[in-house]
Amino acid sequence: MSEAKRFNPLDYLERTLPKLVIAPSFMAMMVFIYGFILWTVYISMSKSTFLPNYDFVGLIQYVKLWRIERWYVACKNLLIYGGLFISVCIALGLLLAIFLDQKIRLEGVLRSVYLYPLSLSFVVTGTAWRWMLNPGLGLEKLVRDLGWESFKFDWLVNSEMAIYTVVIAAVWQSTGFVMAMFLAGLRGFDSSIIKAAQVDGASLPRIYWKIIIPSMRPVFFGAVIILTHIAIKSFDLVVVLTRGGPGYSTDLPATFMYAYAFTRGRLALGAASATMMFMMVMAIIIPYLYSELRSRSND
Amino acid sequence: MRAILMSVFSFFAAATLSVTNSLAGEVEVLHWWTSGGEAAAVQELQKMLQKEGHMWTDFAVAGGGGSAAMTTLKSRAVGGNPPTAAQVKGPQIQDWAELGVLTNLDEVAKAEGWDDTVPKVVADIMKYQDGWVAVPVNVHRINWMWLNKAVFDKAGLAYPKTWDDFFAAMETLKKAGVTPIAWGGQNWQEATVWETVVAGVGGNDFYKKALVEADMEALKSDTMVQCFEVMRKMKQYTDPNAPGRDWNLATSMVIKGEAAVQFMGDWAKGEFTAAGKKPGEDYDAMPAPGTEDSFLFNVDSFIMFDVKDKDAKAAQAAMARLILSPEFQVVFNVNKGSIPVRSGIEEQPFDSIAVSSMGDFAATAESGGLMPSMAHEMAVSPAIRGAMFDVVTNFYNSDMSAADAASKLAAAVGEAM
Numbered sequence: 266m267s268e269a270k271r272f273n274p275l276d277y278l279e280r281t282l283p284k285l286v287i288a289p290s291f292m293a294m295m296v297f298i299y300g301f302i303l304w305t306v307y308i309s310m311s312k313s314t315f316l317p318n319y320d321f322v323g324l325i326q327y328v329k330l331w332r333i334e335r336w337y338v339a340c341k342n343l344l345i346y347g348g349l350f351i352s353v354c355i356a357l358g359l360l361l362a363i364f365l366d367q368k369i370r371l372e373g374v375l376r377s378v379y380l381y382p383l384s385l386s387f388v389v390t391g392t393a394w395r396w397m398l399n400p401g402l403g404l405e406k407l408v409r410d411l412g413w414e415s416f417k418f419d420w421l422v423n424s425e426m427a428i429y430t431v432v433i434a435a436v437w438q439s440t441g442f443v444m445a446m447f448l449a450g451l452r453g454f455d456s457s458i459i460k461a462a463q464v465d466g467a468s469l470p471r472i473y474w475k476i477i478i479p480s481m482r483p484v485f486f487g488a489v490i491i492l493t494h495i496a497i498k499s500f501d502l503v504v505v506l507t508r509g510g511p512g513y514s515t516d517l518p519a520t521f522m523y524a525y526a527f528t529r530g531r532l533a534l535g536a537a538s539a540t541m542m543f544m545m546v547m548a549i550i551i552p553y554l555y556s557e558l559r560s561r562s563n564d
Numbered sequence: 565m566r567a568i569l570m571s572v573f574s575f576f577a578a579a580t581l582s583v584t585n586s587l588a589g590e591v592e593v594l595h596w597w598t599s600g601g602e603a604a605a606v607q608e609l610q611k612m613l614q615k616e617g618h619m620w621t622d623f624a625v626a627g628g629g630g631s632a633a634m635t636t637l638k639s640r641a642v643g644g645n646p647p648t649a650a651q652v653k654g655p656q657i658q659d660w661a662e663l664g665v666l667t668n669l670d671e672v673a674k675a676e677g678w679d680d681t682v683p684k685v686v687a688d689i690m691k692y693q694d695g696w697v698a699v700p701v702n703v704h705r706i707n708w709m710w711l712n713k714a715v716f717d718k719a720g721l722a723y724p725k726t727w728d729d730f731f732a733a734m735e736t737l738k739k740a741g742v743t744p745i746a747w748g749g750q751n752w753q754e755a756t757v758w759e760t761v762v763a764g765v766g767g768n769d770f771y772k773k774a775l776v777e778a779d780m781e782a783l784k785s786d787t788m789v790q791c792f793e794v795m796r797k798m799k800q801y802t803d804p805n806a807p808g809r810d811w812n813l814a815t816s817m818v819i820k821g822e823a824a825v826q827f828m829g830d831w832a833k834g835e836f837t838a839a840g841k842k843p844g845e846d847y848d849a850m851p852a853p854g855t856e857d858s859f860l861f862n863v864d865s866f867i868m869f870d871v872k873d874k875d876a877k878a879a880q881a882a883m884a885r886l887i888l889s890p891e892f893q894v895v896f897n898v899n900k901g902s903i904p905v906r907s908g909i910e911e912q913p914f915d916s917i918a919v920s921s922m923g924d925f926a927a928t929a930e931s932g933g934l935m936p937s938m939a940h941e942m943a944v945s946p947a948i949r950g951a952m953f954d955v956v957t958n959f960y961n962s963d964m965s966a967a968d969a970a971s972k973l974a975a976a977v978g979e980a981m
Contacts, residue, residue, distance in 0.1 A: 314659075314947075315638065315656070315659055315946070316638060316641070316642060316663075317642065329979060332979060333979070334954075334958075334972075335954050335958075395808070399805060400804060400805055401803075401805040402805075419804060421807070421808070422749075422804060422805060422806070422807040422808070424961050424962055427807075507807075507808060508750060508808055510749060510750065510751070510807050510808055510957070510961065511749055511807035511808070511957075511961040512751075512957045512958045512960065512961030512962060513751075513954060513957060513958060514961065514962075524950065525950070527631065527634075527635050528631045528634075528946065528950070529946045529947050529949070529950035530656075530659070530945065530946040530947055531946075531947050531950075531980075
């Protein structure tokens with residue numbers, strides 16, 4: 266009888282323990298995330314009104330959804346808000362990280378200053394900015410009281426501009442986080458490369474532009490993924506800051522979904538909008554993931 | 565499918581309720597009355613029920629004007645474990661009744677003579693296929709205009725009774741440097757003003773056709789265009805900071821004399837009272853122009869879920885009976901600032917505004933001017949109400965023409981049906 270064939274309980278345990286430990290959370294994830302995604306997709310093709318109903322009606326809810334003007338407003342807002350939020354956060358975050366990386370004094374203090382907004386919830390951020398951006402209470406009144414009588418900053422109450430106030434508040438909240446990500450990336454950068462480039466006579470901006478920033482690609486990747494999901498699931502910030510208004514001019518797909526599914530007794534239509542949101546995320550994330558992961562494996 | 569769902573429902577409801585309610589006469593009551601006066605008002609019911617030997621389990625869900633409570637109720641019901649009683653209003657009562665999960669309250673109703681004391685328009689909302697399935701609690705009147713007396717006196721203006729007088733007065737006040745209309749820029753507040761305008765400009769019959777029956781012809785009619793034009797005209801008499809403003813902040817503008825009038829239901833009275841203001845001296849309330857003969861009502865009500873346990877059934881019946889008893893009607897409505905939903909209640913404990921409201925309630929019940937409020941979930945299904953809200957708020961907050969608004973209204977309501 267050879268040694269290898271003998272059953273060793275300890276070996277067996279060692280092999281199966283990880284699977285056993287992971288199994289409950291894996292099951293929970295399968296049911297509560299993927300199971301419910303499938304359930305939502307099914308509900309979106311049902312007759313559900315204020316309670317779930319499983320009669321299959323096909324894609325009618327999607328046809329209805331794309332006939333509702335408010336849904337277009339919500340999608341357009343998501344494009345404006347998501348696009349600006351992600352690009353401004355990354356640009357500002359990178360800029361701040363580069364400045365902080367110049368071995369300046371008080372770096373620790375400054376870093377905390379920029380990171381601090383992250384510790385607030387979007388509800389707090391939204392409330393604070395609602396007061397600051399209110400023309401009668403905040404910034405506009407302050408500047409006018411200081412003597413600039415004709416100063417006007419009424420974006421919050423202007424249907425055309427209100428969505429940009431959401432961008433301002435969200436950028437204020439998340440820039441510090443992106444900065445921290447870039448700062449970590451910059452700190453990990455091999456300083457001998459910078460020195461070598463300097464010996465070759467390259468200026469500092471050129472070194473950043475041509476060498477360091479391109480090497481930050483994985484950080485960009487992480488930042489985009491994180492910011493995209495923050496943008497798409499944005500709900501509380503809008504609810505608190507503008508309540509979707511004026512009118513429904515700052516509605517986002519998430520607030521649209523909530524309104525239809527839970528306050529208007531149109532669960533199926535709400536589920537259809539949720540499915541559309543899911544598909545939008547997939548449409549952006551999958552090609553990006555694919556190109557990033559492929560190019561990295563080629564490296 | 566619905567039948568299966570219903571049977572699954574009632575099976576679970578019966579199974580779980582008979583277990584949880586094996587204690588003598590317990591009622592679990594889901595409601596969203598959590599703020600000061602409301603909480604005090606609902607506690608009175610709790611006390612009265614306990615005096616009769618029943619147990620009360622409070623299940624208060626705050627927030628969102630009841631939408632949080634409704635979400636909780638749905639999840640409890642789908643889980644097969646609904647509470648004994650829940651605060652549900654308007655057409656949603658029919659939705660629940662259709663599932664066959666509600667207790668029929670006809671026995672209590674007959675013994676207590678509800679049909680004789682509760683106006684028919686209100687009773688019809690509480691009934692499913694001619695049987696009582698819900699108990700009305702209180703009445704709020706929506707179509708009030710709140711006026712700051714000092715502001716009107718200073719400008720030498722009388723209170724406006726017609727829309728022409730109203731806009732003339734607003735013009736004078738604007739020139740005098742007051743914000744004429746205190747406006748709360750949230751969709752339900754805009755819809756509240758809008759439905760008041762529809763009743764005031766279009767009249768009672770038009771209101772019923774357009775906002776209760778959701779009749780396509782009425783929704784896109786010229787009268788509706790006129791209603792939207794009045795809304796548009798109002799906007800120039802509001803301040804630019806109105807978007808997003810809470811109703812009570814708008815009320816406080818009137819209290820402080822920064823603004824002259826506000827259109828809001830009679831819960832605004834609580835803000836005036838809390839600020840120490842007296843009706844007739846500091847402020848006044850009158851029906852909005854053109855709505856003297858209209859009474860847009862908002863009635864809160866409780867539905868009772870079907871329970872098998874005998875003691876729980878007795879407690880349920882007791883709760884239903886107590887809610888419409890004269891003692892509770894007085895103590896609850898004085899606390900909440902609303903008026904009794906049944907006739908035969910003495911006027912003495914109520915303030916002057918409530919008394920005039922009670923008179924109008926009885927009179928309009930006779931004349932046909934008593935109509936359910938669309939904005940406050942009494943008239944149409946939540947889906948249609950939502951569609952109306954979207955058009956009204958989008959119209960008010962953009963430069964859409966009144967004619968476009970009326971045709972969009974008809975289209976949106978048609979889509980939601």
